[in-house]
Amino acid sequence: MNSSTLNNPATTGTGPSSSAPSWKRRAFVGGGVAVGAAAAATLWRATSVGLIPRDDAPFEPWQAWETSPSGDPLSLVAAAILAASPHNTQPWLFHVLDDHIDVHADPYRSLGAMDPFAREMWIGIGAAIANIEIAALARGFAATTELRPAPRHDTLAARIELRPAKGLPNTLAKVIAKRRTHRAPYDPARPVPPDVLNFLSKDDNDDVRLIWLDANTEPGRAFAQATLAGTQQIVNDADMTADGHHWFRNHPKAVAEHRDGVSVPTAGIPPVMAALSSLLPAVDGKTSGEYWLDATRTQLASAPMYALLVVRDLHDRRGQLLAGARWQRLHLQLTEMGLSAQPMNQLMEIVDRDRQLLRPSPTAELLQRWVGTAGGHATFAFRLGYAPRSVPHSPRRPLQAVVKTGGLR
Secondary structure, X not given: OOHHHHOOHHHHOOOOOOOOOOHHHHHHHHHHHHHHOOHHHHHHHHHHOOOOOXXXXXXXXXXXXXXXXXXXXXXXXXXXXXXXXXXXXXXXXXXXXXXXXXXXXXXXXXXXXXXXXXXXXXXXXXXXXXHHHHHHHHOOEEEEEEEOOOOOOOOEEEEEEXXXXXXXXXXXXXXXXXXXXXXXXXXXXXXXXXXXXXXHHHHOOOOEEEEEEEOOOHHHHHHHHHHHHHHHHHHHOHHHHHHHXXXXXXXXXXXXXXXXXXXXXXXXXXHHHHHHHOOOOOOOHHHXXXXXXXXXXXXXXXXXEEEEEEEOOOOOHHHHHHHHHHHHHHHHHHHXXXXXXXXXXXXXXXXXXXXXXXXXXHHHHHHHHHHHHHOOEEEEEEEEEOOOOOOOOOOOOOHHHHEEOOOOO
């Protein structure tokens, strides 16, 4: 399959008909209508959805971490909340004391049918743990992490013991606030150098390992085709669509209110079109799903490389935490090297949905072909490459929303 095939829904059989407008055309046409309306009506609409004035509070945590003081455990949580999480659900809670931090899952921030066994939720929590460990080195702590210290405690993911130590230079800590999920197109003509892939693979072990899928090879083309078909399958599933759409923030006013989720500016469309789209009424789940399918087609067509993270046991909480920590470190390493990345987990989400509905899973069998004879299960997928333009940060909830005192029961 070549890039033109991915961009042509009529040839894939997985998208809407070829006469259907793309995300970009929808945004442009809709934006043109809004801009062409009376000035007073446009101003009223912009104010009502939060475009005027802009609320910067949802993005302040990205600056707060960089100015956080050494020797304060809260500075480590300030780094933790900047970690990646599925659909930017930020599914974590922290109990902070002077000598340790307990990291908990927040089951109320679930993706529902998109993540019926909370596998992705725990991967996100693993990413937050990695940021704490990385930040500790730069903020005057030696950190020792115990994963799942009390397995019978359903939400306790890790206890991170802290002791004072001399702050050390840490290159990954310097890019914590620069990392972002990049959903815009990459440069398909600029391949990822083999030495970069070898460097990123050096941390492979029995718990988590990488599999690379070059977009110009048969496995890479098969992954792209399957992911596009998988996206269509999710869009056709009413429960998955509704539960995913729950976390979509259509307007700046919703971003300011919730400070989480995926918003129009972070969806990968050009900034002007994002601004115009924000002037329109909120879309429903079905329309949002069509936009996502269109965006996925473009993302796959522009990616030079894909990757899978493989764990020994797909449903083991410790393995999920380790996969999340590995993903966070990978993403920071890519950021440091000037590359961009975006999770592409549709196939794993379908495997979980198949399991939930007790139906056979051809998708699981397909993933196992790429995993190969070395064993294990693919739990996370992403694309990587060089992006021609930057994208904005996603919002973050403040520390007071996620830090608990007096213990977590």
